[in-house]
Amino acid sequence: MEDPLGVATVATASPVWERxxxxxxxxxxxxxxxxxxVDVIAAYPxxxxxxxxxxxxxxxxxxxxxxEYIIADSEHSQFEIVKHASSVGARAFGGSSGTGxxxxxxxxxxxxxxxxxxxxxxxxxxxxxxxxxxxxHNDAMALRDMGWLLCWAATAQEALEHVLIGYxxxxxxxxxxxxxxxxxxxxLTHSQxxxxxxxxxxxxxxxxxxxxxxxxxxxxxxxxxxxxxxxDWVMELRRQNWEAARRAKGVIAEAYEEFNTIFGERxxxxxxxxxxxxxxxxxxxxxxxxxxxxxxxxxxLREQGKKVGYINLRWFRPFPTQELRASLGRFKSxxxxxxxxxxGSPDCGGIVFQxxxxxxxxxxxxxxxxxxxxxxxxxxxxxxxxIRMYDITAKAARDGAPEExxxxxxxxx
Amino acid sequence: xxxxxxxxxxxxxxxxxxxxxxxxYTSGHRTCQGCESALVMRDFAKASGPRTxxxxxxxxxxxxxxxxxxxPWIIPWMHTQLGAGGSSAIGMAAGLRALMRxxxxxxxxxxxxxxxxxxxxxxxxxxxxxxxxxxxxxxxIIMYDNESAANTDIQATGLTxxxxxxxxxxxGSKHRIMHRRWKKNxxxxxxxxxxxxxxxxxxxxxxxxxxxxxxxxxxxxxxGPTFIHxxxxxxxxxxxxxxxSRELGELGIKSGIFPLYEIIDGQVVYTYDARRKGRIxxxxxxxxxxxxxxxxxxxxxxxxxxxxxxxxxWEVPGVAPFKAGLQVAAR
Ligand SMILES: Cc1ncc(C[n+]2csc(CCOP(=O)(O)OP(=O)(O)O)c2C)c(N)n1
Ligand code: SF4
Ligand SMILES: [Mg+2]
Numbered sequence: 234m235e236d237p238l239g240v241a242t243v244a245t246a247s248p249v250w251e252r253x254x255x256x257x258x259x260x261x262x263x264x265x266x267x268x269x270x271v272d273v274i275a276a277y278p279x280x281x282x283x284x285x286x287x288x289x290x291x292x293x294x295x296x297x298x299x300x301e302y303i304i305a306d307s308e309h310s311q312f313e314i315v316k317h318a319s320s321v322g323a324r325a326f327g328g329s330s331g332t333g334x335x336x337x338x339x340x341x342x343x344x345x346x347x348x349x350x351x352x353x354x355x356x357x358x359x360x361x362x363x364x365x366x367x368x369x370h371n372d373a374m375a376l377r378d379m380g381w382l383l384c385w386a387a388t389a390q391e392a393l394e395h396v397l398i399g400y401x402x403x404x405x406x407x408x409x410x411x412x413x414x415x416x417x418x419x420x421l422t423h424s425q426x427x428x429x430x431x432x433x434x435x436x437x438x439x440x441x442x443x444x445x446x447x448x449x450x451x452x453x454x455x456x457x458x459x460x461x462x463x464x465d466w467v468m469e470l471r472r473q474n475w476e477a478a479r480r481a482k483g484v485i486a487e488a489y490e491e492f493n494t495i496f497g498e499r500x501x502x503x504x505x506x507x508x509x510x511x512x513x514x515x516x517x518x519x520x521x522x523x524x525x526x527x528x529x530x531x532x533x534l535r536e537q538g539k540k541v542g543y544i545n546l547r548w549f550r551p552f553p554t555q556e557l558r559a560s561l562g563r564f565k566s567x568x569x570x571x572x573x574x575x576x577g578s579p580d581c582g583g584i585v586f587q588x589x590x591x592x593x594x595x596x597x598x599x600x601x602x603x604x605x606x607x608x609x610x611x612x613x614x615x616x617x618x619x620i621r622m623y624d625i626t627a628k629a630a631r632d633g634a635p636e637e638x639x640x641x642x643x644x645x646x
Numbered sequence: 647x648x649x650x651x652x653x654x655x656x657x658x659x660x661x662x663x664x665x666x667x668x669x670x671y672t673s674g675h676r677t678c679q680g681c682e683s684a685l686v687m688r689d690f691a692k693a694s695g696p697r698t699x700x701x702x703x704x705x706x707x708x709x710x711x712x713x714x715x716x717x718p719w720i721i722p723w724m725h726t727q728l729g730a731g732g733s734s735a736i737g738m739a740a741g742l743r744a745l746m747r748x749x750x751x752x753x754x755x756x757x758x759x760x761x762x763x764x765x766x767x768x769x770x771x772x773x774x775x776x777x778x779x780x781x782x783x784x785x786x787i788i789m790y791d792n793e794s795a796a797n798t799d800i801q802a803t804g805l806t807x808x809x810x811x812x813x814x815x816x817x818g819s820k821h822r823i824m825h826r827r828w829k830k831n832x833x834x835x836x837x838x839x840x841x842x843x844x845x846x847x848x849x850x851x852x853x854x855x856x857x858x859x860x861x862x863x864x865x866x867x868x869x870g871p872t873f874i875h876x877x878x879x880x881x882x883x884x885x886x887x888x889x890x891s892r893e894l895g896e897l898g899i900k901s902g903i904f905p906l907y908e909i910i911d912g913q914v915v916y917t918y919d920a921r922r923k924g925r926i927x928x929x930x931x932x933x934x935x936x937x938x939x940x941x942x943x944x945x946x947x948x949x950x951x952x953x954x955x956x957x958x959x960w961e962v963p964g965v966a967p968f969k970a971g972l973q974v975a976a977r
Binding site: 272273275299300301303305306307309310311313314315316317318319320321322323325339340343347442450451452454455456457458459460461462463465466 | 696697698699701708709712713714715716717719720721722723724725726727729730732733734735736737738740741742743744745747748750751756773774776777781
């Protein structure tokens with residue numbers, strides 16, 4: 234960030250990538266944690282995120298990372314350990330999936346209200362009952378109103394890089410919010426990708442040391458943290474969280490710019506990636522690994538001359554209101570793929586749909602909007618499913634959004 | 647036969663006048679008059695001194711201590727969630743250890759202390775405290791036991807004395823006694839279940855004088871994870887005049903209903919050996935509290951009987967509820 238020599242020297246000084254390696258999403262995240270030189274890790278088993286912790290324990294056992302590794306008695310304890318390690322100034326890491334994530338939820342809420350910039354991985358998993366290991370986004374989505382940074386990785390490479398990007402944004406003095414990095418269970422956590430692993434030296438240029446400053450709990454800094462406030466101060470504190478989330482927008486932009494500078498043009502835009510949208514009339518928007526079949530569907534439909542594109546939404550909190558408004562306003566129709574559900578919400582749609590539709594409301598010319606609930610509990614979302622979703626969305630471009638604007642995809646009926 | 651105890655190298659406070667004058671828990675709180683839990687706070691902070699970090703679980707010792715953004719804490723203190731006492735201590739201890747080992751902060755001994763109430767520590771947070779006591783971190787958990795969820799207006803917990811009236815256990819015309827659980831034996835349970843935890847104790851802030859402060863120092867000096875369970879008369883929850891807090895603590899101990907001991911490296915040391923010194927009838931303790939006003943003789947006899955069993959029949963009297971010596975019961 235402060236490197237006065239900037240871009241030019243970077244490529245020549247030393248290689249920014251240390252090696253190439255075949256890793257799955259979990260192992261990629263573990264490499265990110267190693268490179269971030271995390272001080273405290275708390276683990277608790279639940280599929281599919283567990284393998285992150287498996288990998289980290291081996292990394293520590295082999296002396297590649299110097300960190301405290303604690304096997305907690307529950308997710309609640311796990312998250313509290315992470316939170317309190319962060320409060321004394323240690324860079325801390327945790328994570329979970331599905332029902333484990335919900336078990337520790339109280340601790341997640343206070344990590345945000347205490348403004349402790351820890352990083353958690355969420356290997357998205359359906360909530361019980363009945364049990365299912367597969368992906369569903371409701372676990373991580375439950376954070377959306379809690380003052381967290383929340384983003385989805387779409388590839389293992391992105392997952393690794395967002396551990397570094399995540400800590401940098403979260404720990405920035407203007408932000409100080411915890412960060413949840415979500416990735417689709419199985420489709421990303423356990424699918425292997427050829428990865429470029431960053432070099433330690435390059436990472437240290439990108440990610441400064443964690444410094445909690447005058448809120449660090451230490452005898453040299455005898456502060457009282459979170460005394461009871463009652464009706465007297467809660468409004469102001471909520472507003473401070475809100476301002477931090479607003480400032481995060483600028484910090485996010487800086488972080489990606491710097492990342493691109495050091496590691497090459499990896500991210501054209503922080504918040505979402507656009508695929509073949511230039512002249513598109515109809516786009517689908519989704520989060521996470523569904524981008525793979527969706528992009529393939531776009532290519533196939535393009536071969537048939539259909540003007541379709543795909544938007545892979547990465548950041549859900551803070552929500553890229555202006556950016557999405559500017560982008561989606563260009564299209565005739567937008568279909569949202571929700572790998573989650575918002576029971577009882579307007580039109581009984583998904584969570585992403587509700588936010589995107591609300592985001593576009595102020596536009597004078599709004600695209601027709603439809604929603605798709607699909608891939609719940611780990612059910613596959615295939616290329617054919619995506620093509621069907623494009624067809625329905627394109628029809629809405631011609632006829633306007635139908636009364637029944639939510640379609641369940643791949644449902645046995 | 648007196649057991650050979652490990653020598654704990656700690657700075658003992660021998661006389662009341664030798665106690666440090668400096669306060670690390672001071673004005674700024676609004677606990678009730680006669681609140682013994684507040685005294686537990688004051689004493690542990692005095693005994694542990696300024697190189698300490700503390701977390702306090704939700705409860706009276708959070709809400710009444712730091713109301714409206716005030717704070718009585720001179721040492722660094724942070725709130726932790728109701729059931730997060732053990733994990734908060736692990737988190738701080740782990741963070742400090744990592745930072746010291748990696749040369750990010752100065753290497754020194756920093757006391758890591760959590761205090762949790764009987765509901766927070768003894769019920770909800772038991773698993774987290776168990777996790778902490780299995781760890782190899784230097785930390786101390788103090789479970790301050792006022793025998794109710796006091797902060798939420800006095801509800802029964804797993805540590806409330808049998809028969810007590812609370813807002814969840816009011817006597818009625820059909821059911822005289824709504825609280826029928828026998829007090830959970832947390833200190834001994836934790837000692838039995840965590841054989842590498844070197845120090846577990848029960849204590850009262852005021853009886854015997856200085857005992858709790860010295861136990862705090864011992865716990866911090868011996869190393870590893872440690873646990874102290876304090877017995878805190880609560881004028882509001884127990885319904886007695888605040889002037890009698892200290893006396894009630896003493897009566898509770900002398901009646902044998904709250905045994906006072908240390909378990910050091912697996913060896914039990916009675917602080918007040920009710921067998922040798924004689925027990926006063928529990929009635930003398932119960933009758934001074936409004937929360938037992940609805941009990942009839944039969945109930946008091948039942949409580950007395952249970953206390954007698956604790957002291958006369960348990961293999962480790964007042965501590966562990968194993969009976970019949972070391973013989974395994976025949977089938
Ligand atoms: C998870 C959770 N559940 C319930 C509460 C409400 N609550 C606040 S304080 C308290 C009582 C705590 O009792 P105890 O631990 O014995 O402490 P005391 O109030 O007696 O000091 C309760 C139930 C809470 N804060 N958090
Ligand atoms: S209710 Fe009891 S524990 Fe709470 S402040 Fe009053 S005396 Fe202390
Ligand atoms: Mg209590």
